[in-house]
Amino acid sequence: MGHEVHTIAGKYGTPLVSLPQERQFTLPNIRFDSREQKWYESQVFPFLQKHPPHITPKRKKIILDRLQFEGKEVANRLFEYVQNNSLDVIVAQNTNAMPMTLLGGMGVYELATQRRVATIFHHHDFWWERSRFSNSHIEGLLGRIMPPTDPGLEHIVLSTYAAHILRSIKRVQPKLVPNCEDFDNPVVKDEYNADFRRELGFRDSDILVVQPTRIVRRKRIEDSIGLMGRLIALHPEIADRVHFIISLYQGDEPDENYIGEIRQMAQGLGVQVHLISDRVASERGTDEGGRKLYTNRDVLANADLVTYLPIWEGFGNALLEAMAAKVPVVTTTYLVYKTDIGILKFRNVEILDVYGDDGHLVIPDQAVEEVYELLTNPAVRQEAVEHNFEIAAREFGFGKLRERIGTILEDYGDEIRASRKRVARSKQAYSV
Known part of the structure; x- marks a missing residue:
């Protein structure tokens, strides 16, 4: 400016x-x-x-x-x-x-x-x-x-x-x-990130579900794993293809037990979890061992779905990044989503922020089926992500900023x- x-x-x-x-x-x-x-x-x-x-x-x-x-x-x-x-x-x-x-x-x-x-x-x-x-x-x-x-x-x-x-x-x-978010220069697949799946051991046919956040309790990653558990239980034909990826590190809210709880829950539900923060950096490059480093945007460029089920967020930066990358999103209707985001009529899979007696998010069957539809019906997916991109670019793009x-x-x-x-x-x- x-x-x-x-x-x-x-x-x-x-x-x-x-x-x-x-x-x-x-x-x-x-x-x-x-x-x-x-x-x-x-x-x-x-x-x-x-x-x-x-x-x-x-x-x-x-x-x-x-x-x-x-x-x-x-x-x-x-x-x-x-x-x-x-x-x-x-x-x-x-x-x-x-x-x-x-x-x-x-x-x-x-x-x-x-x-x-x-x-x-x-x-x-x-x-x-x-x-x-x-x-x-x-x-x-x-x-x-x-x-x-x-x-x-x-x-x-x-x-x-x-x-x-x-x-x-x-x-x-x-x-x-x-x-x-910079919707004028959104994240896309390019020569650098095109080998992400191969570098991290995934097949082209695998379904990559990405949690593009830090590992902190208020992100409620256990609810995302619970959703994946429900998905593969209702649709076992895709169970071996679904991989749940957490891209970032623990951050400034350390909790030594949380990662262990996540792994244990995923194992019990049969969800394949991958913590890849050692391969993700703020800028592209290589680590000390010469391995290729990707940005969180590179990860999103290769994602099939983003899970974003926090109990609380100041706004929702990861949500905007996912929509800019044209990745479908499943999200909770956390407070700020209700007041400032959801009113814009995005085509996300929205799960009401209602929690059961066990403390976990109540996930209705309809939400699971909507996720399945986005993962298996390319036409539905394309319509949703293009609709979201258009609205988000207008309301949360750099022009508005x-x-x-x-x-x-x-x-x-x-x-x-x-x-x-x-x-x-x-x-x-x-x-x-």
Whole structure:
């Protein structure tokens, strides 16, 4: 859109080739896995520890004082970068919604509220939505900085539900920018990913059902396996062809038992499960052993069906990626799907988010038969994926994203211009 973009991060997982190196700022102590973050987590989030330490009021004050002091140091580094590069506005990606980087959150809070640098907070999920951050020793601090509600700040959320919650709890008026996908350049089969099946040991006739997500409990992967178990029980003629693939890793919500539970359940139902995160990366390449690495999009390009049965999602990025790849989807009607996605009349297999006494999703026979139809009737599949692609491209494509970003920057323009003047004056004062 013509803006000069800089990035600020704790680390870059892979080289960021889209920007010059001089516009990439790295601050290691705001990493999710920094030594500082791990120490604070061990002190203030009891549910993250098997044996949490006892925190006295005096100890709590010491921790808070240290956190705020070190946060101010981060703010100083950030403000220096803002000054040196004459930055007009900061876009804070989830820094002040989830305490995954407490020093990053403190630094951005200080930058936005004390240094008064124009800041747009883009919230994906909120800390009060995660049980592992409940009953913390810093709830008062989190309530103040995650997110802050000072005048002159802008807030963006992913869904109408999140907007309602933020208005109710924080009394702010957030803008809405849903997850979007590049439907102008969608994932397709090409020379690179055409050998995916052969490389991973699948036949051309195999049915690849992909769970294109991280392995975390709220994704309810056990329900996807339950669905596959029902499918092959009702249609045993395709049982040996159905392969259930989980493409990504455990991520930032570790659970040592979950993978074992998934494998045990799949074995009991006769579902062939494949965990392939060691062959999936953010960029194409090779691993240390010289094996070919694929992106999650390459996996989707070879999928016959995507399962997406979460109990909760901030929006549904994997859902959009699947529709962009023209892969049929079976999904639960989770809350945000109901309010922001399902109303657009996609042709997905929709399973109501109703759970039985055993805790598992109630899967009606009709849903199983709809899945079977999509897997075995090419005409039905083609009609569904083309219909979904057309609607999703219109509602969640980059054209809609450019429009929303442009409107937000225009509406926030007065504060950006005022911030630009404040930063310019601070540089003069600093030089004197």
